Amino acid sequence: xxxxxxxxxxxxxxxxxxxxxxxxxxxxxxxxxxxxxxxxxxxxxxxxxxxxxxxxxxxxxxxxxxxxxxxxxxxxxxxxxxxxxxxxxxxxxxxxxxxxxxxxxxxxxxxxxxxxxxxxxxxxxxxxxxxxxxxxxxxxxxxxxxxxxxxxxxxxxxxxxxxxxxxxxxxxxxxxxxxxxxxxxxxxxxxxxxxxxxxxxxxxxxxxxxxxxxxxxxxxxxxxxxxxxxxxxxxxxxxxxxxxxxxxxxxxxxxxxxxxxxxxxxxxxxxxxxxxxxxxxxxxxxxxxxxxxxxxxxxxxxxxxxxxx
Amino acid sequence: xxxxxxxxxxxxxxxxxxxxxxxxxxxxxxxxxxxxxxxxxxxxxxxxxxxxxxxxxxxxxxxxxxxxxxxxxxxxxxxxxxxxxxxxxxxxxxxxxxxxxxxxxxxxxxxxxxxxxxxxxxxxxxxxxxxxxxxxxxxxxxxxxxxxxxxxxxxxxxxxxxxxxxxxxxxxxxxxxxxxxxxxxxxxxxxxxxxxxxxxxxxxxxxxxxxxxxxxxxxxxxxxxxxxxxxxxxxxxxxxxxxxxxxxxxxxxxxxxxxxxxxxxxxxxxxxxxxxxxxxxxxxxxxxxxxxxxxxxxxxxxxxxxxxxxxxxxxxxxxxxxxxxxxxxxxxxxxxxxxxxxxxxxxxxxxxxxxxxxxxxxxxxxxxxxxxxxxxxxxxxxxxxxxxxxxxxxxxxxxxxxxxxxxxx
Numbered sequence: 001x002x003x004x005x006x007x008x009x010x011x012x013x014x015x016x017x018x019x020x021x022x023x024x025x026x027x028x029x030x031x032x033x034x035x036x037x038x039x040x041x042x043x044x045x046x047x048x049x050x051x052x053x054x055x056x057x058x059x060x061x062x063x064x065x066x067x068x069x070x071x072x073x074x075x076x077x078x079x080x081x082x083x084x085x086x087x088x089x090x091x092x093x094x095x096x097x098x099x100x101x102x103x104x105x106x107x108x109x110x111x112x113x114x115x116x117x118x119x120x121x122x123x124x125x126x127x128x129x130x131x132x133x134x135x136x137x138x139x140x141x142x143x144x145x146x147x148x149x150x151x152x153x154x155x156x157x158x159x160x161x162x163x164x165x166x167x168x169x170x171x172x173x174x175x176x177x178x179x180x181x182x183x184x185x186x187x188x189x190x191x192x193x194x195x196x197x198x199x200x201x202x203x204x205x206x207x208x209x210x211x212x213x214x215x216x217x218x219x220x221x222x223x224x225x226x227x228x229x230x231x232x233x234x235x236x237x238x239x240x241x242x243x244x245x246x247x248x249x250x251x252x253x254x255x256x257x258x259x260x261x262x263x264x265x266x267x268x269x270x271x272x273x274x275x276x277x278x279x280x281x282x283x284x285x286x287x288x289x290x291x292x293x294x295x296x297x298x299x300x301x302x303x304x305x306x307x308x309x
Numbered sequence: 310x311x312x313x314x315x316x317x318x319x320x321x322x323x324x325x326x327x328x329x330x331x332x333x334x335x336x337x338x339x340x341x342x343x344x345x346x347x348x349x350x351x352x353x354x355x356x357x358x359x360x361x362x363x364x365x366x367x368x369x370x371x372x373x374x375x376x377x378x379x380x381x382x383x384x385x386x387x388x389x390x391x392x393x394x395x396x397x398x399x400x401x402x403x404x405x406x407x408x409x410x411x412x413x414x415x416x417x418x419x420x421x422x423x424x425x426x427x428x429x430x431x432x433x434x435x436x437x438x439x440x441x442x443x444x445x446x447x448x449x450x451x452x453x454x455x456x457x458x459x460x461x462x463x464x465x466x467x468x469x470x471x472x473x474x475x476x477x478x479x480x481x482x483x484x485x486x487x488x489x490x491x492x493x494x495x496x497x498x499x500x501x502x503x504x505x506x507x508x509x510x511x512x513x514x515x516x517x518x519x520x521x522x523x524x525x526x527x528x529x530x531x532x533x534x535x536x537x538x539x540x541x542x543x544x545x546x547x548x549x550x551x552x553x554x555x556x557x558x559x560x561x562x563x564x565x566x567x568x569x570x571x572x573x574x575x576x577x578x579x580x581x582x583x584x585x586x587x588x589x590x591x592x593x594x595x596x597x598x599x600x601x602x603x604x605x606x607x608x609x610x611x612x613x614x615x616x617x618x619x620x621x622x623x624x625x626x627x628x629x630x631x632x633x634x635x636x637x638x639x640x641x642x643x644x645x646x647x648x649x650x651x652x653x654x655x656x657x658x659x660x661x662x663x664x665x666x667x668x669x670x671x672x673x674x675x676x677x678x679x680x681x682x683x684x685x686x687x688x689x690x691x692x693x694x695x696x697x698x699x700x701x702x703x704x705x706x707x708x709x710x711x712x713x714x715x716x717x718x
Contacts, residue, residue: 201375202408206422206473207396216421220412308412309455 041287044280052275065281079282082262083289089244089261090237093173097180097233098188098226105188106218121189128182136175136246143171143247172248176237184229191225192218224304231297235290241267262286323351324387326477326509327372332381334367341367343533345381349477352507354500356524358514360556364533365513369479372511373402386476401470403480407462409454409469415441416450418465422473440472443502460491467502477509484519492516496523517557521545529553547680548605554682559608559638561653567602570595574619574676577604580648584621586679602683608638609656610678613665620673625653627666637661641672 048065051058073080104124112120127135142148143165153161165171195218203213241263260268266286270279327349334342342364349355357365370376372383374395383390390398401422409418417424420437441447444464449457454465463483470478483499484492500523503510514520520527521541529536529544529552537544537553548554554562565579575588575595586604588595596602615622629640639655655672 196408198404198406198408199410201395202402202404203410203421204396205373205375205402206469207425209396212425216425217410 044283047277048281048284050277052277055274057276065278068278069281069285078259079262079265079285081259082265085259086238086262089169089172090234090240093176093180093237094230094233096173097177097184097237098229100177101181101184101188101229102222102226105185105192108185108189109192117193121185124185125182127178132179133242135178136242139171139175139178139247140166143174166247167249169248172243175243175247176240179240179243180233180236184233187229187232188222188225191228192222195221221308224301224308227297227301227304231293231301234297235293238293239263239286239290325349326351326353326386327511328382328384329368329372330382330384332368332371332378332383334364334371334376334378340533342371342378345533345535347528347535347538349509349511352509354503354510354512354523354525355528356512356514356520356526357528357530358517358520358556359530360515362532363530365530366481368530369402369481369511369513372477373400373479374398375402399473399476401473401475401478403463403466403470403478403483405481405483405485407466409462409465411453411455413454414450415446415452415454415457415465418454419450419468419472421469436472437468440468443471444468459487460495463487463495467499471506471508475508477511478503480510480512482513482515485514485516492519499523521557529556531556546607549682551603551682554603554605554680559654559656561606561608561611563604563606563651563653565602565604567596567598567600569598575602575681577602577681578647579604580645580651581623581643582646584679585619585676586681587676588681592681596683600683602681605680605682606653606674606678607656608654609636610674611653611655611672612674613661613670613672615671615673616675620675621679622671622673623653624669625655625672626669627661628652630660632660 049061049063051060051062051064069079072078108117108120108124140147144150145164145166147165149165150162153159199217199221200213203217204210208216241261244261245264245267263286266279266282269282270276273279325348327347329345329347332342332345333340345364345368347355357368359365367376371378374390374393374397378391381391385398385400410421413421416434416437419440420433423433423436437450438447441450444467446461446464446468449461449465454462457465463486466483484495487495496519499510512520512523521544524541526538527541527544528538531552536550536556537548539547539549544553545558548557548560551562554560563577563579563581563584565577565584567575568578568583569576570588573588573590574585577584577586584604623643625641625643627639628642631638631640635658637657637660639657639661641653641655642650643653644650653672660666661670
């Protein structure tokens with residue numbers, strides 16, 4: 001009797017595949033993440049604590065870089081102001097990007113017939129497969145003083161549209177929105193298309209006009225997707241360098257003045273200075289800020305999710 | 310597809326709540342509705358019953374305005390609403406999956422329709438509270454709908470529809486997601502609610518007992534057309550088409566040809582011999598000799614003993630037996646005297662005694678319990694609201710006229 005029970009107990013464990021297969025299938029993504037993410041991250045975390053003495057990099061643990069940066073937060077190099085500037089640019093860009101992509105997604109979900117939606121989505125996401133820097137170069141050509149937009153405006157006689165588009169905040173936003181759009185469209189599409197259609201029919205049936213159905217049903221139920229998209233766009237925008245420097249002239253322009261973005265500062269620091277550890281420390285700060293934005297975004301999304309479930 | 314019907318004459322009481330005439334709808338190649346005529350009297354409970362795909366949900370959606378019909382007219386309390394958009398019709402739909410708004414609580418859901426109009430907040434609160442009390446949900450107003458049970462959600466859906474005081478309430482299989490016990494209880498509650506409010510209900514279901522127990526009239530649909538409209542008991546006892554005989558209740562269909570007519574009884578020759586069927590005078594003249602007919606005998610009317618010498622008799626043997634709590638269903642084999650053996654079903658309150666159930670035994674049924682079906686037999690009746698006998702689907706699928714008298718036959 002006891003033996004039978006033991007035997008049953010031994011057999012009761014769920015059947016599993018060979019452990020070697022499992023180990024390999026876990027090992028591959030772990031190795032990939034380690035090689036291309038963790039190792040570089042560890043590299044500049046560690047380097048951030050090293051010092052430079054007599055033009056030589058001295059390994060060891062020292063908080064000198066961070067103290068140096070803290071000293072320059074609001075004076076001299078103005079790191080603090082640059083961080084604020086980056087926040088401002090990335091937040092406003094995120095709003096612009098979502099404001100651009102959300103109506104597009106609404107149009108795809110509610111006006112395009114079902115079987116064509118995937119195709120249209122493919123077109124909307126197509127820029128994702130081209131190089132970001134090439135797209136930025138293309139915008140440079142389009143927005144140049146004698147670029148297509150100005151030339152077209154001149155021939156149409158639209159003087160108001162003919163201006164210096166490059167090296168402006170608008171140009172930075174255009175480049176960034178173009179960059180962000182494919183991914184935001186996907187995120188928002190998944191969110192909006194998962195809204196139960198019968199809820200919209202029910203709202204209409206109860207007397208709602210199309211606008212009321214949008215405001216009272218579609219919009220509240222899109223909030224989770226929009227929160228996630230905004231966080232995502234802010235994070236990417238914060239760390240972005242290319243649009244800001246190639247299209248925007250390297251400096252943001254906002255209430256705090258014409259101050260370079262934090263990401264641009266890191267890049268110029270790296271290019272100009274011989275103090276690699278300090279650049280790494282700056283980059284570390286950037287990563288920490290991005291992590292905070294991510295956490296805040298996730299918490300906000302969670303809250304929004306709880307409100308509709 | 311069909312010419313618009315002449316308006317239904319007023320029957321003396323108030324105008325019917327809903328009149329459908331010639332409603333047709335197709336989706337691509339598939340004909341969902343092939344010309345539906347129906348009138349619902351004020352305060353009537355009409356159940357629409359039929360197999361999946363018969364078009365009942367499409368019909369409901371057309372009445373609500375969520376779909377446009379290809380042809381036909383809809384009149385709600387006399388007003389033609391075919392072109393009125395969905396959000397301007399005063400009908401409410403109770404959805405099969407309730408369609409409650411997950412981001413609102415119970416009072417937000419119930420008050421949704423009212424909040425769309427420019428109403429005073431206090432008035433809305435009052436009416437929501439009254440509607441919640443009507444469906445026994447007071448105290449639940451601040452709960453989130455995702456925390457409610459199936460039965461509670463269903464009641465929120467009903468309250469949400471009723472609070473806007475619609476002319477007519479449409480219900481799309483509202484009880485199908487509930488367990489059997491709760492369903493039976495809710496049937497009674499719904500019927501009482503309907504009677505108390507005096508609003509017409511158009512209720513879709515594929516559950517027979519629901520339709521038969523709740524409705525004033527039942528509409529049986531099949532493949533986009535109406536087979537029969539009748540009061541539940543009439544429908545059960547006197548099916549008029551083959552489909553209805555097979556769909557409603559448990560019936561045996563026996564084929565045969567008319568052999569003669571004697572003493573108010575039709576004599577029919579079938580594979581089990583000669584059978585007698587009662588033929589009432591108001592069914593019209595009896596069919597001619599040689600006409601192919603189908604005799605419908607309810608499974609519950611087969612008895613072990615004869616009650617009169619007139620009773621029909623067959624010799625049967627038990628093939629299968631199903632116990633379902635309230636009664637036992639027997640599948641029996643009857644040797645044909647003039648053809649192959651046939652299978653019939655018998656519903657017995659008590660199981661057959663062993664002595665009988667072992668071998669061949671006699672089964673009897675009265676000619677009064679036989680219903681005769683056959684093409685061209687039935688006079689075309691008119692769908693009059695309030696209990697008149699319904700449209701009969703004859704061999705040719707023509708649309709009956711909505712005129713006061715029997716037009717033909």
